[in-house]
Amino acid sequence: MTPRVGLYAAVATRGFRRYSTYRAATLAGIFTNTVFGVIIAYSFIALWDQRPSLGGYGQAQALTFVWVAQALIMPVGLFSGGIVDELSDRVRSGAVAIDLHRPIPLLWWRFAEDAGRAAYHFLTRGLAPVLVGSLLFDLAWPQRVSTYGVFLIAVALAIGVGFGIRFLLGLLAFWVIDVRGFVVMLTITQVFFSGMVLPLVVFPDALRTLAEALPFRCLVQIPADVLLHEDTGTTVLPLLGIQLLWLVALLVAGHLLTGAAVRKVVVQGG
Amino acid sequence: MASSLRAYGLIAGAWVRASMTYRASFVAMTVGQALITLIDFAAIAIMFSHIDELGGFTLGEVALLYGMSGFALGAADLLMGNTEQLGRRVRDGSFDAMLVRPVAPLVQIAADQFALRRVGRITQAVAVLGWGLAASNIDWSVPKVLVLLATLVSGSVIFCAVFVLGGAFQVLAGDATEVMNAFTYGGNTLTQFPLSIYPAEVVRSVTFIVPLAFVNWYPALYLLDVEDPFGLPSALQYASPVAAVLAAAAAAVAWRAGVRRYRSTGS
Numbered sequence A: 001m002t003p004r005v006g007l008y009a010a011v012a013t014r015g016f017r018r019y020s021t022y023r024a025a026t027l028a029g030i031f032t033n034t035v036f037g038v039i040i041a042y043s044f045i046a047l048w049d050q051r052p053s054l055g056g057y058g059q060a061q062a063l064t065f066v067w068v069a070q071a072l073i074m075p076v077g078l079f080s081g082g083i084v085d086e087l088s089d090r091v092r093s094g095a096v097a098i099d100l101h102r103p104i105p106l107l108w109w110r111f112a113e114d115a116g117r118a119a120y121h122f123l124t125r126g127l128a129p130v131l132v133g134s135l136l137f138d139l140a141w142p143q144r145v146s147t148y149g150v151f152l153i154a155v156a157l158a159i160g161v162g163f164g165i166r167f168l169l170g171l172l173a174f175w176v177i178d179v180r181g182f183v184v185m186l187t188i189t190q191v192f193f194s195g196m197v198l199p200l201v202v203f204p205d206a207l208r209t210l211a212e213a214l215p216f217r218c219l220v221q222i223p224a225d226v227l228l229h230e231d232t233g234t235t236v237l238p239l240l241g242i243q244l245l246w247l248v249a250l251l252v253a254g255h256l257l258t259g260a261a262v263r264k265v266v267v268q269g270g
Numbered sequence B: 001m002a003s004s005l006r007a008y009g010l011i012a013g014a015w016v017r018a019s020m021t022y023r024a025s026f027v028a029m030t031v032g033q034a035l036i037t038l039i040d041f042a043a044i045a046i047m048f049s050h051i052d053e054l055g056g057f058t059l060g061e062v063a064l065l066y067g068m069s070g071f072a073l074g075a076a077d078l079l080m081g082n083t084e085q086l087g088r089r090v091r092d093g094s095f096d097a098m099l100v101r102p103v104a105p106l107v108q109i110a111a112d113q114f115a116l117r118r119v120g121r122i123t124q125a126v127a128v129l130g131w132g133l134a135a136s137n138i139d140w141s142v143p144k145v146l147v148l149l150a151t152l153v154s155g156s157v158i159f160c161a162v163f164v165l166g167g168a169f170q171v172l173a174g175d176a177t178e179v180m181n182a183f184t185y186g187g188n189t190l191t192q193f194p195l196s197i198y199p200a201e202v203v204r205s206v207t208f209i210v211p212l213a214f215v216n217w218y219p220a221l222y223l224l225d226v227e228d229p230f231g232l233p234s235a236l237q238y239a240s241p242v243a244a245v246l247a248a249a250a251a252a253v254a255w256r257a258g259v260r261r262y263r264s265t266g267s
Helices: A002-020 A023-050 A059-073 A083-093 A096-101 A106-136 A145-174 A180-194 A205-213 A221-232 A236-264 B002-048 B059-092 B094-100 B105-111 B116-135 B142-173 B177-192 B200-208 B217-224 B234-238 B240-260
Strands: none
Touching: A002 A023, A002 A106, A023 A059, A023 A106, A023 B177, A059 A106, A059 A221, A083 A096, A083 A106, A083 A145, A096 A106, A106 A145, A106 A236, A145 A180, A145 A221, A145 A236, A180 B002, A221 A236, B002 B059, B002 B105, B002 B116, B002 B177, B059 B094, B059 B105, B059 B116, B059 B142, B059 B177, B059 B217, B094 B105, B105 B142, B142 B177, B142 B217, B142 B240, B177 B200, B217 B234
């Protein structure tokens, strides 16, 4: 077991370094996340100025939500890309045959790599815009240290759920040659129902019920709710439980579908 | 000029034919483009389910702003959006090949991977714009129609200029796609809302530095007969074409300067 752990750690570290190499791209990304954060923050100020306790958030909570959402875009892979493109490209080109020969299962290898990437993105494109945001706006920081602890757990689970969704989408390439259309459709659904464009607490009832039945709120809304729970009075444990359930369900589905794909695969060429 | 346009048409046409190979995917992505931008408007509509006015503007008026900005960005993205890919071409050295071909490099880079699916975004913006115009209670006159049409063209030119400026920046910086996104897509998001919700410094910057306010804000004030909440001269409300010409000139100068200073990666 021990060498396995070492192997996964090595894969995760490479995932981290693969992105940490490009410092200019990271800085550019931080800049963009910050600009969008500022724009959305002003629209939320305009909204909460008129409705000071909309959705159970005060203005400070709403603004905190904006920056948490910006911080999570990259770690949870809200706009897809990355693994989806890589996996589907490798299926199309046949290179996935090599991946299937590796000493560790495709699912866990990709998960380790994506975890490394997500850790890097959280530390840079996650934290830096929040720092700028907290200088520009009055945010609602939790008082208790333990809240930050459970928030980090919620973020880790969000990263896992985000991976699970994108892995399934990438696997789709075994059945559909060009997955881009599906990627676009899923991205739209994911962005809308994650809480990224507007907190789900502001959604009309019907849409909110729908959002609560989908896994996407695990990506943004739940981590934000966990961070804000001191002010909003939300109970944290059930939220983490929902994230865990979705994570397990998605990973099991990923495992089963990988098996089905492997049985189906016909590698082209010599 | 005519030969450049012809070259643009030929390259773009080839990409359109290529995209038609996977027709189902093309349709899905065109619809997807329309839907993904519709999300922003859905968010605005949900906001308006809790309020009647945002920054002093009704939902119909915000739809008008949204549609003008969305059309301008969509048209610019269709025509010039691939300048975003320039950083990659600089890094892998394929920009060198463009420089030795007998077609202007800007034409090549802009038409490279021309994506007809982007009409999805434009169609959606036009639909929202149409609804916004109908819902905003405008006292129509001939000058207003002219201002609206001139603004759609000027706005597209302004966003094209931003794309070209970003491209020029990438020639020097190598990798700055995300910085560009902050000005193009970020500029689009910024102008989807009435500028009255932002601090005066933001409004001054998008008036005098990056002229995004001319894409929709100033002409919309004129169309709606609303007084400028920031008290800036009303002449600005007709000035979108001037802003577009200035932006295009600045972009042309920057592009030439960028290409002149280009150093190949050598790989």
